[in-house]
Amino acid sequence: MPNDEQIIICRCEDVTLSEIREALRDPSVRGMEDLKRILRVTMGPCAGRSCRELIMREIAKVRGSSVEEVAPTIFRPPTTPLRIDAVTRRTTDIPTEKGDGNAD
Numbered sequence: 001m002p003n004d005e006q007i008i009i010c011r012c013e014d015v016t017l018s019e020i021r022e023a024l025r026d027p028s029v030r031g032m033e034d035l036k037r038i039l040r041v042t043m044g045p046c047a048g049r050s051c052r053e054l055i056m057r058e059i060a061k062v063r064g065s066s067v068e069e070v071a072p073t074i075f076r077p078p079t080t081p082l083r084i085d086a087v088t089r090r091t092t093d094i095p096t097e098k099g100d101g102n103a104d
């Protein structure tokens with residue numbers, strides 16, 4: 001069975017469960033935004049889509065609260081991945097969750 005140092009929670013930023021637990025031992029680290037600044041979790045290419053829920057569960061476990069009480073990180077635009085040509089083209093064709101927004 002892998003130990004906490006071998007369990008990678010944030011694959012994009014290569015952050016392990018051990019590092020998250022170590023950071024949460026500091027009482028000044030209150031939640032996701034602090035972990036984001038310290039460890040860069042949720043700041044990788046997936047923008048936390050893979051790791052955010054896992055980290056929120058760990059914070060809830062350590063703090064003795066429910067996951068619903070843990071504030072998620074703030075999403076800043078773009079909230080979905082964009083192709084670079086969608087940004088550089090002058091268009092009103094805004095991508096959505098359902099499609100990539102490219103009409104061509």
Ligand code: FES
Binds near residue numbers: 046047051
């Ligand atoms: S897995 Fe954490 S930002 Fe992608």
